[in-house]
Amino acid sequence: MISPETGAIRVLQDAQDPLLVRACRGEPVETTPIWLMRQAGRYLPEYRRVRAQVDFLTLCRTPDLAVEVTLQPIRRFGFDGAILFSDILMPVEAMGLEVEFNPAPEVNPPVRTESDVKALRRPDPTRALGFVLETIRLLRKELPPSVTLLGFAGAPFTMAAYMVEGEVSKEFVRLKSLMYREPLVFHALMEKLSLVVSDYLSAQIEAGVQVVQLFDTWSGQLGPRDYREFVLPHVRRIVELVKTPEVPFILFGNGTGSLLELMAEAGPDVVSLDWRTSMKEARRRLGPRMPLQGNLDPTVLYAPADIIRSRAREILEDVGPDTPHIFNLGHGVTPETPIEGVAELVHFVHEEGRRLREQASGAIAVGTKEAERE
Ligand code: CP3
Numbered sequence: 001m002i003s004p005e006t007g008a009i010r011v012l013q014d015a016q017d018p019l020l021v022r023a024c025r026g027e028p029v030e031t032t033p034i035w036l037m038r039q040a041g042r043y044l045p046e047y048r049r050v051r052a053q054v055d056f057l058t059l060c061r062t063p064d065l066a067v068e069v070t071l072q073p074i075r076r077f078g079f080d081g082a083i084l085f086s087d088i089l090m091p092v093e094a095m096g097l098e099v100e101f102n103p104a105p106e107v108n109p110p111v112r113t114e115s116d117v118k119a120l121r122r123p124d125p126t127r128a129l130g131f132v133l134e135t136i137r138l139l140r141k142e143l144p145p146s147v148t149l150l151g152f153a154g155a156p157f158t159m160a161a162y163m164v165e166g167e168v169s170k171e172f173v174r175l176k177s178l179m180y181r182e183p184l185v186f187h188a189l190m191e192k193l194s195l196v197v198s199d200y201l202s203a204q205i206e207a208g209v210q211v212v213q214l215f216d217t218w219s220g221q222l223g224p225r226d227y228r229e230f231v232l233p234h235v236r237r238i239v240e241l242v243k244t245p246e247v248p249f250i251l252f253g254n255g256t257g258s259l260l261e262l263m264a265e266a267g268p269d270v271v272s273l274d275w276r277t278s279m280k281e282a283r284r285r286l287g288p289r290m291p292l293q294g295n296l297d298p299t300v301l302y303a304p305a306d307i308i309r310s311r312a313r314e315i316l317e318d319v320g321p322d323t324p325h326i327f328n329l330g331h332g333v334t335p336e337t338p339i340e341g342v343a344e345l346v347h348f349v350h351e352e353g354r355r356l357r358e359q360a361s362g363a364i365a366v367g368t369k370e371a372e373r374e
Contacts, residue, residue, distance in 0.1 A: 020080040020148035021210055024248035024270050026291050026324040032316060032353030034346055035081030035150070037215075037252070038332030039073040043339065046072050056101045060086050063135040070139055074147060076339075077346045081148045081211070081326075082139065084204070086132055088154030088215055091200050092163060094128035095120045095192075110166035112178070117189045122196055125203035136207040151209030153201050155216035155251075156193035156234045163189070172221050179230055190234045198241035205247050212242065213250040213272070217331075220255025220274075227259050235266040243267070250293055254331050260285055275330030279318035291324035298329045301341035308341055309348050316349070321356040 020033040041047055047069055050059065059065050070085040089107070093099045096119065098108040111117060126133065139149055162168075164175040179186045201212050219231050235251065243249045251263050252272035263271050264286050272293035273282055282292055300311050312327070319325040327349045333342070 018080065018146050018148045018210070020326060021248060023324055023326050024211055024250065024291055026269075026289060028322075029324075030354060031350050031357065032325055032327050033080035033148075034327035034349045035079045035083065035148075036073075036329050036333050036342070037083070038334075039077075039079060039083065039342075040069045040085050041333060042335035043333055043337040043342075044072055044076070056087075056103065057099070060090060061131050063131055063138055066131075066135040067138045067142060070135070071142060073342075074143070077343055078350075079147070079346060081150050082143055083150045083152060083213075084132070084136060084139065084209065086135070086152075088152070088159060089162060090129060090132065091123065091125075091153065091196050092159060094123035094125075095196060097163065104168045105162055106167050107162050108166065110174075111160075111163045111189060112174070114182075114185045114188070117185055117192065120189075120192055122192065122199070125200045129200060129203070133203055133207040136204060136209055140208040148210045149208065150211045150213055150250075151201065151204035152213045152215060153197045153204075155214045155219065155231075156190045156197060156238075157222075157231050158216050158218045159193050159197070160186075160189055161218045161221075172218065176221070179226075183230075186230065190230070194234045194237050194241075198238050201238070201242045205242070205244065209247065211248050211250060213252055214238065214268070216251065216253045216256070219253055219259065220257075222259075224258055224262055227262050232262055232266055235263075239267040243269070248291075250326075252293070264290060270324075270326065272326075272328065273330065279315050279325075283319060283323060288320070288323050291326065292319060293326040293328050295328070295330040296345070298331055298334055298337070301329075301333070301337045301345065303341070305340070305344045308344050309352075312345055312348055313352055316352055316356055321353075321360040327353075 019029055023029050023033045050065060050069055066085045070082050073079060074082050089099045089105050092107060100106045143149055161172055161175050164178055165172065204212065219227060222231060239249055248269040250270040250272050251266060251268035253259060253263055254274045256263060257277035260271060260282055270291040270293050271286060273295045275295050275297035279295060296311060296315060300308060
């Protein structure tokens with residue numbers, strides 16, 4: 001039972017917190033919030049114009065430019081969230097390795113042995129990644145209060161994938177060989193990364209991000225048994241070190257349909273899933289209270305408007321109007337995505353999210369009246 005005072009405080013908080021933050025907390029919301037992973041990038045002509053002037057790393061390291069490209073999709077589409085423009089590999093540089101983008105990332109020298117792991121630094125983010133924190137502070141001044149600023153980091157397994165392989169890989173043979181042949185060295189690397197990532201996310205929160213997302217793009221390479229042994233303890237540690245009641249924590253996985261329960265066990269506020277698992281199944285497996293994020297196949301944005309709408313509607317219906325949901329893709333926007341598809345999706349999700357809620361509350365009101373008559 002909510003006392004009148006707590007009720008009033010809740011109303012005050014709600015008036016201050018943007019839609020996306022409230023949805024991540026599982027509070028009732030007026031419509032479904034939406035933002036997209038990789039919403040800034042090459043599919044936008046205004047992004048390509050900036051990139052024609054500077055390389056990707058310079059863009060990430062120059063706060064004024066990083067602010068500009070973060071804001072580009074906000075101006076165009078009316079997203080509820082702005083994700084800090086950066087890359088999951090920025091802390092890897094700060095740990096002492098060389099990172100290049102051609103455009104796929106390359107890391108030099110790769111991390112393969114115990115002494116390689118020992119040589120990695122645990123940087124002070126306020127020094128080594130100060131440009132990211134400056135970008136965050138500038139963004140909080142620029143963004144309207146209704147738009148939530150999301151910070152992010154790569155999850156340890158995904159960062160380790162680039163650090164051990166040295167490049168994008170298909171089978172992750174070197175990473176997984178290290179895991180199976182030298183588990184102590186593997187865990188030492190994961191532990192170090194967990195501390196670096198926790199320091200980094202906490203510094204982002206300190207600088208002003210309102211939600212954080214941990215990107216575990218590659219942990220879907222593991223089955224549940226290995227995820228539990230090699231990944232879960234490290235992700236759980238990060239959640240414990242970083243999560244605050246004010247700043248919700250989203251855990252994203254790709255190809256992680258068989259790992260959803262284990263991801264939830266790590267303790268995030270929100271589980272973000274790819275399109276290979278239906279929202280209906282995710283909802284059934286994780287229960288009605290767990291805030292879920294996702295999960296449109298990014299290539300549906302290449303389809304005609306009516307297909308985009310019907311696929312988005314299916315997701316909204318599957319997730320249920322009275323259960324917490326943040327609309328997103330199942331993975332990032334791809335570089336050739338038609339801009340009209342994105343605009344259509346954002347408009348539709350806001351309209352339909354509102355309509356489904358009104359319909360549901362109408363049905364409840366009718367149900368109550370009928371119950372009163374009986
Ligand atoms: O809009 C946003 O989502 C914020 C910016 C962002 C980027 N990368 C910008 C980027 C975020 C959140 C990331 C995360 C990231 N980076 C992940 C996790 C999410 C995912 O996509 O799985 C991963 C695995 C990386 C590593 C990475 N960075 C790759 C594999 C690539 C090259 C891929 C490609 O597009 O060719 C990058 C480069 C990168 N990161 C670009 C952008 C906009 C393209 C750089 C360019 O302009 O040339």
